[in-house]
Amino acid sequence: MKLIKSIVRPNKVDEVRDALEKLSIPGMTVTEVRGHGRQKGHTAIYRGKEYNVSLLPKVEIEVVVADAVADEVIAAIITAARTGEIGDGRVFITPVEHSYNIRTGERDI
């Protein structure tokens, strides 16, 4: 199994979820995060004082999938989340040893 951790723009979350649904990926965990890669921040202003905002809001979507479908899922996520501008985000893959269902206690492979 692979843990696919995607960090995407907040306004792309719906598209990514639709793509995952099309591939019958049933579960995911979504977190609001802040960060940046190469994307520069922007200048904000509060009561007359400018300041730099470089920790930008993003959304992290985690799914755990079987090895066999991982590549397909990754490609679908990237297509859904891409805008072509700097700041589109990243996808990280890590191996997962086991996965247990809490309700049934079953261990998936």
Add this chain to the structure above:
Amino acid sequence: MNPRSGVFGRAGRVLVVLTILLVSLSGGLAAQEASAPPPAQEAEAEAQMQVVAQPAPVPEPAADEAEDEYRADYDALIEEQGQYAYAFDFFTISMVWTVIAAGLVFIMHLGFATLETGLTQSKNTVNILFKNMFIVCIGLLTYAVWGFNSHYPGDFNGFFALGSAIGDLNADGGSTFGYGGVALAMTGYGDFIFQAMFAATAATIVSGAVAERVKLLPFLIFATLLVGLAYPWIGSWHWGGGWMGGLNDGNGFKDFAGSAVVHAFGGFAALACVLLLGPRHGKYVDGQIRPIQGHNMGLAAIGVFLLWFGWYGFNGGSVLSASPGPLGLVFTTTSLAAAAGGVSAAVVSWVFLKKPDLSMGLNGILAGLVGITANADIVSAMSAIVIGLIAGVIVFASVLLLDRAKIDDPVGAISVHGACGVWGILACALFDNTGGGLTIVGQFIGVLAVGGSAFLFSLIVFGILKAAMGVRVSAEEEAEGLDYGEHGMEAYPHFQTAREM
């Protein structure tokens, strides 16, 4: 959110409630109109007049016993007014307006609470709300046991009068038109409660300026003394009939609803405290001003709208009767000044800071309101607009200048209430269209006396507290947040389990 809510979703429910309110309001108004008595007739001018003047020619009492019973009660009510029965209608309406206005001024505390909460960090929210809650309560209590009689002592030396607890304010004609005539058309209790609501608003101005780093106990002690002692003392100089009646070559100081005795008073007290307190950590670093953002612009905006709403009682109620001419004028000038202040501060911040700043626009509205508070009943509608426009510019400049001078005021209280309070007082002389004989010098002396005295009082009292117990929380507590340090509470608890973690 329930996807099947359909037409009875949130919007639909709001619509239904509004419709119900509208229908009941119209029904109530229609009923009131139907039962309003005809205009009163002049009473005969005879000293020992015993017969109660009837409001209108009345039909013979019906044979129906129920009607006789109501009739007797009503006549008794009129008789309580004694010789002032002729003014019953005007008096009653004025008194109703007064107590409604008192309630509107009370709403301003809700406005202050939400505004200050919105413009400060979430880790200090409980602390801010606690201070606001305490101040309104202690303000009312001290005004009842000391302030009212110190504020309005009647005959006194013009400078200071001891306070005392209020007695039965309905006694000795206090519940009749004779209490204050047309100029003060309310009962003694009406007078008390309206003024009591004002007192606490003056002290709460300080709570915003000292936010996020002041120690709770010394602040509460200071606020109690400020609203309990200083407010009625300094207020007696003007509204209590004190020495400021001699200003403007004997024409008297003009401050219609308290630009000086409430707003400048609070603003300059705040300035003294802020100077003694010092800025928040991390605000002024390496010669740079660092923004420390408020955590909820929604609450801030709600707060300002509530303050504007309450200001209709603050200024409107200061007409001190239901006199239609001044009442309509004051509502108009108050509204126009608020609007002008909001627009000018927003535009100026847009031009000078490249982007329109919401918090500046909100402060601008308040600036306009403070600016018109001194003169709402003596200026024209167009003058009110000008006064508001200038107030918006003043508050913008003041916020920036204070920051440059390293005077940290998280909510802009000193700029809104201090700077624009002074402007409102001077604007009296500049825009008075009633020929009241006001001079810039006279007005300036008055506001200098009020603001300066508030400043000195605060410097001394807060200074003593600083020496005795310290007025600032530790750096660690400031970093962690006063909610946890002072109150052991969080305003926004995050992960919570039923059991203690």
